[in-house]
Structure formats: structure tokens, C-alpha cells
Amino acid sequence: MLKGETIVCISNTTWYGEYTKSTVQLMSLLAKDNNVLFVEYPFTWKDIVNTWRKKQKAPIMRMLGLKPTCEQISTNGNGNVYHLVSPPVLPVDFIKIDGLFKILFGFNTFLYRKRLKRKLKNLGLKDPIVVTAYNPFYGLSMVGKLDEKLNVYYCYDGMGTRRHGKRIFPMDRKFSTVVDGIVVTSDYLKEDKKEFNSNSFVVKNGVDFSLFNQFAKQVVSNDKERKVVGYIGSMDHRFDIDTVEYAVQNLKDFEFEFTGNLRNQEIKERLEKYQNVKFFPAVQPDEVPELLAKSDVGIIPYLMNDINKNIYPLKINEYLSVGVPVVMNAFAHLPEFEAQVSVAKNKEDFVKCLLSEINNDSDERIQNRIQMASQNSWEAKAVEFADVVETLMNKKL
Numbered sequence: 001m002l003k004g005e006t007i008v009c010i011s012n013t014t015w016y017g018e019y020t021k022s023t024v025q026l027m028s029l030l031a032k033d034n035n036v037l038f039v040e041y042p043f044t045w046k047d048i049v050n051t052w053r054k055k056q057k058a059p060i061m062r063m064l065g066l067k068p069t070c071e072q073i074s075t076n077g078n079g080n081v082y083h084l085v086s087p088p089v090l091p092v093d094f095i096k097i098d099g100l101f102k103i104l105f106g107f108n109t110f111l112y113r114k115r116l117k118r119k120l121k122n123l124g125l126k127d128p129i130v131v132t133a134y135n136p137f138y139g140l141s142m143v144g145k146l147d148e149k150l151n152v153y154y155c156y157d158g159m160g161t162r163r164h165g166k167r168i169f170p171m172d173r174k175f176s177t178v179v180d181g182i183v184v185t186s187d188y189l190k191e192d193k194k195e196f197n198s199n200s201f202v203v204k205n206g207v208d209f210s211l212f213n214q215f216a217k218q219v220v221s222n223d224k225e226r227k228v229v230g231y232i233g234s235m236d237h238r239f240d241i242d243t244v245e246y247a248v249q250n251l252k253d254f255e256f257e258f259t260g261n262l263r264n265q266e267i268k269e270r271l272e273k274y275q276n277v278k279f280f281p282a283v284q285p286d287e288v289p290e291l292l293a294k295s296d297v298g299i300i301p302y303l304m305n306d307i308n309k310n311i312y313p314l315k316i317n318e319y320l321s322v323g324v325p326v327v328m329n330a331f332a333h334l335p336e337f338e339a340q341v342s343v344a345k346n347k348e349d350f351v352k353c354l355l356s357e358i359n360n361d362s363d364e365r366i367q368n369r370i371q372m373a374s375q376n377s378w379e380a381k382a383v384e385f386a387d388v389v390e391t392l393m394n395k396k397l
Helices: 024-028 043-054 100-122 136-142 166-176 187-191 210-214 243-249 265-271 285-292 313-320 345-361 364-374 376-397
Strands: 006-011 035-039 070-074 080-084 130-134 150-153 179-185 200-202 226-231 255-259 277-280 297-300 325-327 341-344
Touching: 006 024, 006 100, 006 136, 024 035, 035 100, 080 100, 080 341, 100 136, 100 265, 130 136, 130 376, 136 150, 136 166, 150 166, 150 376, 166 277, 166 341, 179 376, 187 200, 210 285, 210 313, 210 364, 226 285, 243 255, 243 265, 243 345, 255 265, 265 277, 285 313, 297 376, 313 364, 325 345, 341 345
Parallel strands: 006 035, 006 130, 035 080, 130 150, 150 179, 179 200, 226 255, 226 297, 255 277, 297 325, 325 341
Antiparallel strands: 070 080
């Protein structure tokens, strides 16, 4: 297990939030035996304006240096993480002229790098292992600039154009070729990355099993008048509205409950008109297990497309940890779950799978789900991740 190292995480996500993040889970556990500096998502001046307008939440005072830019966070893994907020940067993704984009983005990375290097010096942290989490733009600009001993690209999803546009693809490919190694979360993504870097490894997503298992079902619930189909998570561009609407229409005796951050308004517009559909706001991560356990079946209705085939969904182990049966679209190849999860090839099949999981559930199947999820704890995944990093260091030496 990795010990006594300095790990700098260049993240594309925030530390705090309304859903579980694999980067946060791994860094929390690695912090037990290592010095971890987590660099918060690079907020822009647009984020400041939206926070003033109460449309989002950004740490404005820390961004501007009016409060400490770096705080120490105690983690569930019995460690401490240094949490660094970078200065506000310019929103540049919308700029079409490549030359102008490069100049302004170069200014952004200068600010980011300056604060990061200063903090490393102040903390007395040297020779870091840099882990860039799904952020090839900032990751590429930091290569060789932090006196790092190792550069690892942690890529947990396929790249899309929704935020950065088509620039993301050449940037991702270039970054993949210059890092010492790549860690991905799915077998499909590994095969893709191996074209650019032979040192590509898979560490699949896990689950906070000890937390979720506290609320696990032990027996099938037969006392409900109406069965509950549950979904907890972001409702965004990945969500297959057509399939879910078809299920809602054809299973009128079932309650469909959706809990989470609504990022695609069309989902609610299409579904809220049905009497057997309810929407609830996002909850904190520690509230998710108890809520999940109230469902009779959980769904992962992602669209079947080129981006989603890279996904290894966090939800799958979370549902299984509380003993809940799972129905998902065939958006990704996940053979290890074939015995425990129903995979639908189309909307008609999705309805059949829901009925089958509800009607054929048993106490034995509940225990089988829980047993499988127990093998995928974040603790186990952190050990796998650390082993990959050690392998890469040995190769480089």
C-alpha cells in the first residue's frame, strides 16, 4: 500500500456536493497514509456571478483570498486532506478562435499553477505524485511544472463535447500520451486508452459498503400496496426519457420516484404529468442509503450511446449494497453483474425486466446482491489504485 507520499489531485469536480464522487472517495482513503492536496474544481468569474445571483454555490471568499485558500479536511478514511481553492479564472470554453482561447486559457493555468506551487512550498510538500482526475486541460498544462515524480491520469468517463466542445478530444489524446500511466473505471475505456498509452489500468468504482449496508434489506417487502421503482442521482443528458416514460405508462400500479439534481428539465416536463411519478430534491450522500432501501427496484436508465458505453455506474453497487434489485439499460458491457442485474435492450424489455425483478425477488437473492457489493468497497478500490501507482513508479524507476 502506498505510504508517505505526497499526492496532488488536479480535480474536475468539487470536493463537496450532493452525490458520491469516486475521486473524493479514493483521495479520502489514500490520505490515511499519504499527504493529499486536493485542488478544487477551477471556478470561473461566471460562477461568482451565479453565486451572487443564488443560482449556485462557489467558495467566493476563498477564491478571492479573503478567507484561507487552503483548509484541512478530516476524512472518513481516518486521514486529512489539504483542500485548495484556486483563484477565479476566465470562462473560455465558448471562445471559437483557437489562438485567443490558448492565450486566455494560458492565463488561467498561470493563476492556477501559481497558487498550487505556492501552497506546496508553504506546506513543505515535495516530489508529488500528480493525479489528474478527468481534467486533461489543466492536467496537460501542469505536466513537468510541479517537480512531480509521477503523473497519473484518472479517467472515469468517456469524453463529451457538452462543456469544452470538440477541443476536448485532441487535448485528451495528447494528455494520455504524455502521462506515466492511466487509470480508468471500465474495461471499454481501458481498451480506448491503450491506443495512446500502454500503461493503462482498470480500477472500477466502489461503494461505501459499511454505510450502505447499515440500511440493507433482509427480506422481501410484501406489505406494500404499490411497489416503488426508485432512481437517485443526477438527471441529465445521459437519462433515457423515452424508456422511462414507456415504463411509467405501462406500469400504472407502480410508483416511480426520482430523487436528485434535475439538470435536464425535459425529464420533469415529460414525466411529472403522470400520477404515479414523484420528484424529490437532491439529498446529501449519507442520506442516500436509507432512501435507496425503501425502493423495491432501482433503475439505471442511461441512453445507449458512444459516450455512455464507457460508464461503470456508481449506483449499481449502491443499490446492491442495500439488497435492492437493479434494472438498467444495456448502455455498457458489465459482465461481472450479469447474475445479479437485469439488463434491458429496449424499452419493452425494460418493462419486462422490472416486472421480473419485482415478481421473482427473494430473501436469498437479497443476500446474494449484498455479498457481491461487499467485494466492491471503496477501501478495496483504494488499495487497487495505490497498487497501480506503485507499479507505475517502479516502471519509471
